[in-house]
Amino acid sequence: QGIGSKCGGTSQLPESGQRLCYGLNYSHPCINDNQTNLAYQDAQFIANPLNYVDHNDGTITDRNTNKTWQKCSKGQNPINCAGLPSTIPWETANDYCNNLVLADTDNWRLPTDHELMMIVNYGTFMPSIDIKVFPRTSTIAPYWSSEPIMNEENDYWVADFQLGDIINRDLSLAGSVRCIKDDHVQCLPLVGEPEPNSYCGVCNTGKYEC
Numbered sequence: 001q002g003i004g005s006k007c008g009g010t011s012q013l014p015e016s017g018q019r020l021c022y023g024l025n026y027s028h029p030c031i032n033d034n035q036t037n038l039a040y041q042d043a044q045f046i047a048n049p050l051n052y053v054d055h056n057d058g059t060i061t062d063r064n065t066n067k068t069w070q071k072c073s074k075g076q077n078p079i080n081c082a083g084l085p086s087t088i089p090w091e092t093a094n095d096y097c098n099n100l101v102l103a104d105t106d107n108w109r110l111p112t113d114h115e116l117m118m119i120v121n122y123g124t125f126m127p128s129i130d131i132k133v134f135p136r137t138s139t140i141a142p143y144w145s146s147e148p149i150m151n152e153e154n155d156y157w158v159a160d161f162q163l164g165d166i167i168n169r170d171l172s173l174a175g176s177v178r179c180i181k182d183d184h185v186q187c188l189p190l191v192g193e194p195e196p197n198s199y200c201g202v203c204n205t206g207k208y209e210c
Contacts, residue, residue, distance in 0.1 A: 068181050072135070097180075100179050111179070119134070126139050126162055138161065
């Protein structure tokens with residue numbers, strides 16, 4: 001299933017990474033029939049495998065979503081992720097991403113909760129993420145999103161990579177940070193429009209389109 005993008009094309013919803021099916025008290029290789037409670041589980045649907053490109057400059061592109069991620073958490077070496085992730089309050093995390101300059105680009109931001117979910121790998125845990133792509137991801141402090149919780153003045157959604165949960169966290173607490181960016185370029189104005197048509201994204205064709 002496609003996800004709408006700013007360029008009018010679609011990006012792909014990545015799969016969960018789950019590879020086992022589960023009964024009441026156990027896990028088991030999946031059975032492809034409709035006669036058992038092991039049928040039709042998430043692990044049986046492999047449409048868009050997790051697929052990343054490491055640019056060797058501290059950035060990772062998710063080929064399914066066309067989003068570019070900061071490879072290493074704040075506090076780590078930006079290229080090889082040596083060291084421990086640092087933890088900071090939400091406002092500081094938001095400022096950090098908005099002011100980050102990495103790989104000669106500065107259009108970074110905090111990810112949404114949905115974007116964080118798209119790099120969770122539910123086929124593993126502690127951490128629930130591909131550690132070859134995102135080394136030394138923290139399982140101690142969850143990762144801040146940009147999204148507040150409705151009707152909760154001081155809570156924001158965070159991604160806990162112990163098990164891949166999206167949970168709430170009070171703004172007064174500290175959390176880990178991994179920034180994201182959209183590879184946008186300014187569009188040429190359309191005929192009859194005096195100003196540029198906002199921003200365009202990279203479509204699946206690899207071309208910039210409005």
